[in-house]
Structure formats: C-alpha cells, structure tokens
Amino acid sequence: MRKSWWKILSIVCVAYAIVGGFLMPAPDDIGILAKTIRNLYYHVPMWFTMIILLTTSYVYSIKYLSRGDLRLDNLSGSFIKVSMVFGLMGLVTGSFWARFTWGTWWVEDAKLNGAAIGMLIYLAYYILRNSLEDDVQRAKISAVYNLFAFPIYIVLIIIYPRMAETSLHPASGDTIGFSSLDLDNNLRKVFYLASIGWILLGVWIATLKYRLTEIKRKYEEI
C-alpha cells in the first residue's frame, strides 16, 4: 500500500478533473469554443501523458544501449505501446472537438498533420518490434530506432506546428495558447491536477504492461 500512493493520487486527480471539468467555473464565453473550452482538461492531458511516457521510454532506450539489460528494452517498448494509446485518444478527441468548433473532423493544419505523421513513426516501431524474432536483436534495433524516432516525433508535433505560418490549433503557428485566455486562473485549477492525474495513470498502465510482458518473457525463458 505504501508504494502505491501515486496510483491513489492519480485516481483522485482524474476524478477531481472529471467533476471539476463540469462544475468548476471556466471561461465559457470565448468565441466558437463556448463550453468546449473544458475539453482542455481531457484532450491536452492525453498528449502530455503520451509525451511523458515517450520521454521515459527514450531514457530506457539509452540505458538499454549502455547496459544491455533486456528488462530495460521491455520497459522502453511497454511505455511506447501505452503512449500510443494515449496519442490515439488525443487524436480522436481532438478530431471530435474540431468537428464542433472548426466545423470539420480534420483540417490541413501543421499541428494535426504533424501529429498524424508522427504517430505513423511509432506504428512502424510497433511493426518493426513484432517482426524480429531474436530478443537481443529486437532490443538493439528498437532502441536505436527509438533514438532517432523520438526527436523527429517531438519536432513533428511541437516544433514544426509552431513554425507554421497559420494554424487553427491553439499555441501553434499564429494562434495563442489557452494560458493567455485564462484570465481568472480558473482553467489552471482543474487543468494542472488533470494533467498530473492522467500522467500518473498512464505510467501506471505502462508499468502493468511492462510487468505482464516481463512475466511472459521469464516464462518463455524457462
């Protein structure tokens, strides 16, 4: 019980964000957004969680290359797989949000296309991983692939959209982020805790995936 305080924290934070997202005050009068501004509490933490999981995975990839412990490779792979689930949730919720604010499911926008192309990079990672039989070979190739994939991914989803001339998506191209709309700090009261909650929940699921794969790996070794 003592070691799982962060799991409890994640449950409390996300539960608070679910309740607070509906019931706490928020700037509900900003143009086409209206009350959908509250999607900030759910759509954005998906991407935060994905980025944190990917960063963790990146660290494990580097560690694997220096130490050669297959557990580190397993950690790296598990974190990537779970991160892509969160990425997909970010993409789908974003698309739905766009339909009722911008009026269409998808626009040719640097932020959207960058995210979609970026996710294909990790889809390729998944296919690459599953296509290699030998444990050590798979681990090494995955780690090196990740070494290059992660920086490109970050460029595609964060830097490239910011460099774009115009964009509909907040905080990319010529648009401002929600932080400048949050005059009363009402969004922050829910958003920060929501982010912490979802990140911890993502880490929790990723560790479950890791532990399960580790059991399987040990079982196959015997």
Added chain:
Amino acid sequence: MRKYSWIIMLFSLSALAENSMSMDEFFYQNQKIYVVVAILLIIFLLIVGYLIRLDRKISKLEKNQNEA
C-alpha cells in the same frame, strides 16, 4: 478492514448530504448535470477498479514466478 475504509467514508458522505438535501433534490439541480458527472465518475471508478484488479493479479503472478 482498512482496505474498505473508503466505502465507509463514501457512505458517511452521502449520509451527510442527505441531512440537508434529498438525493432527488441534489440530482435535479442545474438541469440534471450532476447525473452526467456521476455517470462519468462511475465509469472512471469502474475502469480504475479493473486496473487495480489487474495490478493485483500481475503481482500474484510475479510472486508465483519468483517462488518457482
């Protein structure tokens, strides 16, 4: 017993709420938005319950494997 202390807490909370307002009164407020909040919370907590179950099962498997 400590494991289930949160259930007792939940019951005492609802008892507290009932003193001032009936459950119907509470959920009929604000165009019934609290119903949506409650349903989302139920879904989330059930998913979390499932996660906790998975976590325990995996812990058990790990224990069995380490003993063998």
